[in-house]
Amino acid sequence: MQRIITINIKRYDPETEEVSISAYKVETEQDATILDILNFLNEHKQAAISYRFSCRMSICGSCGAMVNGRPTLMCSTFIRDLPDEITVEPMRNFPVIRDLVVDTDNAMDKMRDALPYTSFVSKKSKKPIKQTPEELEKLKQTSQCIKCMLCYSACPVYAVDEEFIGPAATATAYRYDQDTHDEVKEERMDSLTSKDGVWKCSFVGECSDVCPKNVDPALAIQKMKIMGVLHTTKKLIKPSKSKT
Numbered sequence: 001m002q003r004i005i006t007i008n009i010k011r012y013d014p015e016t017e018e019v020s021i022s023a024y025k026v027e028t029e030q031d032a033t034i035l036d037i038l039n040f041l042n043e044h045k046q047a048a049i050s051y052r053f054s055c056r057m058s059i060c061g062s063c064g065a066m067v068n069g070r071p072t073l074m075c076s077t078f079i080r081d082l083p084d085e086i087t088v089e090p091m092r093n094f095p096v097i098r099d100l101v102v103d104t105d106n107a108m109d110k111m112r113d114a115l116p117y118t119s120f121v122s123k124k125s126k127k128p129i130k131q132t133p134e135e136l137e138k139l140k141q142t143s144q145c146i147k148c149m150l151c152y153s154a155c156p157v158y159a160v161d162e163e164f165i166g167p168a169a170t171a172t173a174y175r176y177d178q179d180t181h182d183e184v185k186e187e188r189m190d191s192l193t194s195k196d197g198v199w200k201c202s203f204v205g206e207c208s209d210v211c212p213k214n215v216d217p218a219l220a221i222q223k224m225k226i227m228g229v230l231h232t233t234k235k236l237i238k239p240s241k242s243k244t
């Protein structure tokens with residue numbers, strides 16, 4: 001079924017530093033996505049809108065934007081679920097480079113604090129580490145993260161404090177902590193329980209609401225808080241030996 005919608009797109013020109021809104025009336029199919037509409041405008045209306053996308057199927061995590069005030073993937077946001085007037089803006093909480101393209105480096109850098117790597121051969125025993133299907137199942141949900149950064153865009157703590165480790169990095173840390181191949185738990189917990197770690201989360205839960213892959217980063221943060229208490233208590237009871 002065809003429908004006529006009005007789409008308002010927030011623009012930013014870094015050369016002139018001018019912010020503006022481009023409005024278009026478009027006749028479209030109900031099954032079109034916001035990404036389809038932007039591609040149509042660039043291909044047929046010479047709109048020259050800047051935005052990122054690649055896979056068109058909720059896999060690459062590159063097409064995030066605010067659609068009617070909500071962080072979402074443009075490739076999986078359908079016209080049929082939206083009103084006749086639609087506003088598309090760059091993802092909140094990130095510096096805008098041009099139009100809908102934002103700089104997510106600050107949030108991406110936090111992934112390093114999650115120590116997101118494993119070894120299939122134990123560094124201690126030098127033998128392969130086996131994993132059962134049940135053990136693998138424990139990682140499944142948090143492994144789905146596509147690093148789209150919608151959760152950082154929705155997070156009220158990250159909005160005012162960009163040092164906060166944030167939702168996706170903590171969910172990633174939880175994923176690796178649960179992995180039987182993991183051998184760096186203590187180091188990871190040190191960074192997760194640092195002053196910019198999980199304690200800053202105020203448990204609003206917006207991160208999980210907007211996550212397109214049901215990773216549930218809010219739950220991962222609360223689990224990491226519990227593990228953080230145990231980690232910190234253990235360190236207080238058994239402080240590491242100081243070098244003489």
Ligand code: SF4
Pocket residue numbers: 144145146147148149150151152167168171207210211212213214215216217
């Ligand atoms: S946790 Fe969800 S919202 Fe956050 S980066 Fe991963 S997939 Fe995106």
Ligand code: FES
Pocket residue numbers: 052053054055056057058059060061062063064073074075076
């Ligand atoms: S284009 Fe890849 S997630 Fe949308």
